[in-house]
């Protein structure tokens with residue numbers, strides 16, 4: 001849904017990095033996307049393919065997505081468990097005092113450029 | 115042919131916006147302006163709630179409104195006509211959310227020296243606005259009865275960023291299988307700190323509680339200085 005907004009942010013960041021590093025062409029951009037982030041990879045790719053065409057420095061850049069599994073930590077039993085399967089309630093002890101350790105990231109890992 | 119090099123970035127896509135938002139929040143605090151970010155699905159009752167609430171508040175606080183409904187200025191005019199307070203339309207260019215930069219541009223269009231409370235009616239949807247910090251002092255969302263009591267399970271991020279959840283359209287609760295207590299339980303699961311107020315923007319029931327909450331929040335922000 002807001003993948004286009006995210007794509008604009010990525011393009012802005014990548015262009016800044018490309019300029020800093022004096023590169024001519026960006027060939028790929030690798031993202032890390034958490035399993036419970038609000039970004040849907042295939043929609044992101046559609047927006048990406050549309051938006052990068054308008055950016056000469058990265059008009060053929062490929063988008064690579066690495067998914068990060070979501071893991072929740074339980075403050076009561078100090079255990080961790082997969083978020084998507086069990087949600088907010090700890091399957092080990094039944095506590096609600098849990099928080100997400102990882103899995104909501106939307107970040108730029110690296111780019112390939114010449 | 116130049117060799118391909120890999121440049122490591124390791125940066126959250128939202129980092130710049132989060133920093134912008136934090137800065138805006140600080141500036142607003144210094145100016146003594148409380149900004150409420152109001153979010154919901156389309157049709158949950160944001161505009162109706164705003165009008166009812168502002169009419170209860172406008173003798174006590176100087177209120178302004180920023181409207182971000184996509185592609186229309188119907189709401190900004192409606193609010194001006196119904197309440198007489200400063201209101202402007204933000205143009206999001208079809209975007210499904212506002213970020214801190216767009217919010218700042220909107221605020222620049224208001225006479226902020228004459229404002230205690232500014233309410234931002236965000237774009238209607240439960241996904242995008244949750245991800246983009248606008249710089250608002252507090253976040254509030256409206257969940258209306260016809261949408262169902264399981265929304266906190268389906269839109270966890272939205273519920274986790276909200277300081278206040280308004281359950282609206284309680285006047286029609288008897289026609290829906292919406293269980294208010296169950297819904298509050300789900301909200302607590304997502305966000306134990308969120309407050310919940312039940313309202314009907316149509317009949318006005320509970321709107322006084324929301325108005326009192328706002329007055330209290332504005333006072334708290336002032337005292338923090």
Ligand SMILES: Nc1nc2c(ncn2[C@@H]2O[C@H](COP(=O)(O)OP(=O)(O)O)[C@@H](O)[C@H]2O)c(=O)[nH]1
Pocket residue numbers: 154155156157158159160161162163238282283284285286313314315316317
């Ligand atoms: N029954 C009932 N209808 C409401 C209530 N609040 C809003 N509505 C109606 O819901 C529709 C959408 O409201 P609106 O304020 O425009 O929603 P927005 O899109 O979130 O700004 C309108 O027809 C309102 O009259 C309420 O508390 N009860």
Ligand SMILES: [Mg+2]
Pocket residue numbers: 160161183189235
């Ligand atoms: Mg509206």
Ligand SMILES: [Zn+2]
Pocket residue numbers: 001002003005209210211242243
């Ligand atoms: Zn969006």
Ligand SMILES: [Zn+2]
Pocket residue numbers: 074075076077078079090091092093094095
């Ligand atoms: Zn546990």
